[in-house]
Amino acid sequence: MENLLKDIEEVLFNHEEIVAASKRVAKQIEEDYRDRDQEPVLICTLKGALPFMAELMKHIDIHVVTDFIDVSSYHGGTSSTGTVKIKKDIGMDIEGRDVIIVEDIVDTGRTLKALIDNLNERKV
Numbered sequence: 001m002e003n004l005l006k007d008i009e010e011v012l013f014n015h016e017e018i019v020a021a022s023k024r025v026a027k028q029i030e031e032d033y034r035d036r037d038q039e040p041v042l043i044c045t046l047k048g049a050l051p052f053m054a055e056l057m058k059h060i061d062i063h064v065v066t067d068f069i070d071v072s073s074y075h076g077g078t079s080s081t082g083t084v085k086i087k088k089d090i091g092m093d094i095e096g097r098d099v100i101i102v103e104d105i106v107d108t109g110r111t112l113k114a115l116i117d118n119l120n121e122r123k124v
Contacts (some may be wrong), residue, residue, distance in 0.1 A: 018069070026059035029100065040098045043090060046070040048104030049096045055100065068093050072100060073111045084114035095123045 013021070026099050039062065044053040046068050057066070068086035099119055106112050 019054065022052060022055040023059045026056055026061075029060055029064070030062050033064075033098070036098075038097065040100050041063055041065045041067060042093070042100050042102055043094075043119075044102045045104065046088065049102045050106065051078050052110055053102045056067070061104055064093070065097075067094075070113055071111055073114075084111050084118075085119070093122075094119065 011099055029040065035093075042053065042056075042064050044050055044066065047070070050068075053066070068088065069086065069090050069092040071084055071086050073084045101112070101115065101119075103115075
């Protein structure tokens with residue numbers, strides 16, 4: 001582990017802070033959806049958001065549905081190309097469903113906007 005840390009310039013959030021944040025988000029989801037007839041759909045963007053999604057799911061005490069999507073605007077580079085490509089799509093019908101996107105890194109916001117636009121076209 002120490003060898004990995006030498007390559008990290010700065011830790012923005014430590015493990016305890018991530019757990020605390022996931023608990024806050026989980027409680028908010030519970031409050032927002034506890035008395036609704038239909039559970040929310042959590043869509044995790046692969047692969048970066050998966051660790052947070054796993055932590056988040058541990059703390060949600062209501063039923064939720066999950067799915068995964070893999071989108072990219074980097075296409076092998078280190079900066080966004082501006083073109084968003086869906087590499088793996090969700091496998092369920094989300095029409096009329098409340099969707100919560102679990103995303104890891106938002107730099108320009110273009111990928112997230114394109115994902116939201118794509119999901120809205122499915123009449124979310």
